[in-house]
Amino acid sequence: NAGVTQTPKFQVLKTGQSMTLQCAQDMNHNSMYWYRQDPGMGLRLIYYSASEGTTDKGEVPNGYNVSRLNKREFSLRLESAAPSQTSVYFCASSYGASLDYEQYFGPGTRLTVT
Amino acid sequence: QKEVEQNSGPLSVPEGAIASLNCTYSDRVSQSFFWYRQYSGKSPELIMSIYSNGDKEDGRFTAQLNKASQYVSLLIRDSQPSDSATYLCAVTFAGGYNKLIFGAGTRLAVHP
Numbered sequence: 001n002a003g004v005t006q007t008p009k010f011q012v013l014k015t016g017q018s019m020t021l022q023c024a025q026d027m028n029h030n031s032m033y034w035y036r037q038d039p040g041m042g043l044r045l046i047y048y049s050a051s052e053g054t055t056d057k058g059e060v061p062n063g064y065n066v067s068r069l070n071k072r073e074f075s076l077r078l079e080s081a082a083p084s085q086t087s088v089y090f091c092a093s094s095y096g097a098s099l100d101y102e103q104y105f106g107p108g109t110r111l112t113v114t
Numbered sequence: 115q116k117e118v119e120q121n122s123g124p125l126s127v128p129e130g131a132i133a134s135l136n137c138t139y140s141d142r143v144s145q146s147f148f149w150y151r152q153y154s155g156k157s158p159e160l161i162m163s164i165y166s167n168g169d170k171e172d173g174r175f176t177a178q179l180n181k182a183s184q185y186v187s188l189l190i191r192d193s194q195p196s197d198s199a200t201y202l203c204a205v206t207f208a209g210g211y212n213k214l215i216f217g218a219g220t221r222l223a224v225h226p
Contacts, residue, residue, distance in 0.1 A: 107156070
């Protein structure tokens with residue numbers, strides 16, 4: 001039981017490049033989330049998906065798109081990367097359909113945009 | 115005013131002591147509260163959730179919630195050097211469908 005997995009672990013992009021961060025969970029959870037974490041700041045929710053086929057904006061959605069591919073997988077896409085998107089990105093999942101449920105996090109992706 | 119506030123620390127406590135971590139939040143209708151532990155360079159790990167006023171105990175950890183005063187705290191008894199980490203408080207607002215806000219975290223250092 002791997003829990004929540006993320007790929008890649010590290011990535012360096014040039015400004016304007018695109019990339020997709022992958023996330024998968026094997027806990028049969030209904031909801032999945034994408035966060036970013038910047039130094040001195042708390043985790044900020046980018047997008048979440050309460051169930052397969054649905055996605056909702058979080059606190060900082062601009063510059064990102066998401067896809068809930070199936071119950072297990074939730075991807076985050078940066079269409080045109082900017083230096084302001086340099087951050088650590090975490091995927092998380094939870095059993096319930098609202099943000100009131102306990103969330104379990106993946107190991108993170110460290111992204112640098114130059 | 116930030117919606118969820120924590121003292122950034124570091125909070126330094128001797129091994130075996132009680133560490134007390136505090137978190138205040140801005141919205142009286144908040145209903146779900148979480149504490150996560152994050153080691154340097156690692157992902158957040160859930161310690162405890164609490165949904166109603168009072169204390170909730172799990173091993174060496176006790177979460178305390180006071181909705182009237184809008185604070186939630188985490189007590190760590192018999193602190194160990196392995197407890198040294200950043201502790202994140204998270205709060206849902208407006209029933210959890212709208213917002214989940216994390217505090218910036220308090221760094222705890224337990225020294226032998």
